[in-house]
Amino acid sequence: MPRILIVEDEEIIRSALRKLLQHAGYEVAVAGSVDEADSGYELNDFDLIISDLRLPGAPGTELITRAAATPVLIMTSYASLRSAVDSMKMGAVEYIAKPFDHDEMLAAVAAILQRRQAPDQHAADAPEEPAGNDGTIDPSTIMYGKCDAMQKVFTLIRKVAPTETTVLIQGESGTGKELAARALHLLSPRAARPLISVNCAAIPESLIESELFGHEKGAFTGAVSARTGLIEAADGGSLFLDEIGELPPEAQARLLRVLQEGEIRKVGSTQSRQVDVRMIAATHRNLKAMTRTGEFREDLYYRLNVMQIRIPPLRERQGDILGLASRFLKRQGERMGKPGLNLSPEAMRALERHRWPGNVRELENAIERATILCDTDVITPGLLDLESEGGDVNIPETLVEGNNEQMRPRDNDATSDLSLEDYFQHFVLENQDRMSETELAQKLGISRKSLWERRQRLGIPRKKTTGS
Structure with missing residues (x-):
């Protein structure tokens, strides 16, 4: 052992x-x-x-x-x-x-x-075996899926993983795009080298180039020493760029050179160096449509979209919902000292009826919440706290992260009769022309990543600024 x-x-x-x-x-x-x-x-x-x-x-x-x-x-x-x-x-x-x-x-x-x-x-020398009876990819237990759609995903991962091909993973938030990237890495000849994961939406635009490509001492205010970028850190391994559609134009141009020439140049440097990196990108956005509006470089899109893997949303994996719920329930029960928890028949039906806009991540959160609240051995629909208005519309999550008085509309405000998500949309559309993303997030009392995620869910386009 x-x-x-x-x-x-x-x-x-x-x-x-x-x-x-x-x-x-x-x-x-x-x-x-x-x-x-x-x-x-x-x-x-x-x-x-x-x-x-x-x-x-x-x-x-x-x-x-x-x-x-x-x-x-x-x-x-x-x-x-x-x-x-x-x-x-x-x-x-x-x-x-x-x-x-x-x-x-x-x-x-x-x-x-x-x-x-x-x-x-070498990790890639292991024989390619089909997915096991429990629906997991062999040899690791990274992803779960017994449905035909996920089995096709697993087959595609096993075929493309041993190659050097750039992969674009598409799927909604919470479907498991990062797990698919890890599976691609662990089943590749690069498994012994690092997999560096970067959420492009979580890094401020002013820092994204420095984070990815590194910088020299004195390249900008605050650059008191030279730093290695994340692409260079992935040399010999794999780089996973999550939500690549959020990259600003300058970073897109630099990334294209990495894909074309296999070289990087640190911010503030005149010298380039070669890197050997297998690129895996992911997005929930339509990059092809973004190329038509000029938000995403068309040449970069075609460089990334050599092999595409689509992770289906949970609503298209009806046969996997209860299996995933069972796995999460077992795990959470053991973590919280509540072994032997079971779902009631009504809870199972509620899980199967729910549309899961947050996909697998939402399901896991629902099971964790129910496990915490459960005082018996049986989880009922009420503990799952799913929507109660007919099934297709999810109750909006609380907008405010912590107690933030400025996010509570006052009675004499024009927005006092708005829901939290209505207020969010109203506030962002009214202020985004004069505020940066960071300033908007601070005023709303949420993180920049949460601001970005709510933009996507509500379909609020992001204004591209010319400054940092």
Whole structure:
């Protein structure tokens, strides 16, 4: 049985990860800091160390040198993504951004251990086997799907993964595009190298080029030292660009050169360097239509759209809904100390009737919420908190993240009779010509990513600004 050491100072994360790995059949030990791990265990006796990047005392990267014979997987928040890239340069075998997806974590662990057990056998040498009886892709358990549409996706992934072909993954938010990208990477000849994932919508436009391509010292105000870009960090591996339709024009032009010439040039540099990166992109937008309006470069679109994989929305996977719900229910029940939970027949029918605009992510959230609220062994429709107005229209999620007084319309406002989503649309359309995306998000009391997601859901076009 493989032995794994978790080094994490947050008790909730440490406990949840320990239970996840133990349930997957691993022997797990835990520590709250690098020094505690080093003094309490023989580090090289473990098959894998999973460590948070930022810990009390020494950082998690210190384990790379203290446990020279053991692979180290670094966990990091998006805010410290650059540090995670630096940690991979120092010798970390993989990084995962927090909050992590459970299937993503298990897949990464399985891939690292497989490489450790058979270092001379390339990951792509494994025979191509059909999806298992439980509907998961072999060899990892990344994605689930028994329906014909998902089986076609799995077949396409297995065929295109061993190639160097650029892949464009299309699908609505919450369908599992990042999991498909991870499957493509883990089934490719690049599985032993890093997979760098970037959400293009989550990075401010003024920083996107610096994040992707890196920058030289003094290239702009605040560039106090040279930094490696995410594309360079993925050298030899794969780069997953999620929501690529949100890239600004300048970054699109630079990315086209990477695809055409295989080279990058840091911001502020006159020198280019070659990179060997397999590109995987994803979007929920119609890039072809965006080329006609000038929002997306047509030449870049055709470079990206060599092989297209469409992840079907959950409403087109009727036969998978209860299977996914069962998997999520089992996982959440074990995490929360409520094993043996079951869905009532009425709850099952409610799940099957729901349209799932948020797709698999919405289903997982509904199951987690019901698990928390359930006081018996049976989950009823009320605990799922699905829409109650006929089935096709979802109740809007609360717009305000936390208590934000400025987002509450006053009684004497013209907007006082609007719903939260009506108010959001009214506010954005009224102010987007004079505010940047960051300013809009701050005024609304939400994150920039949440602003972008609500734009997509409500169909509010984004005004392209000429400044940063």
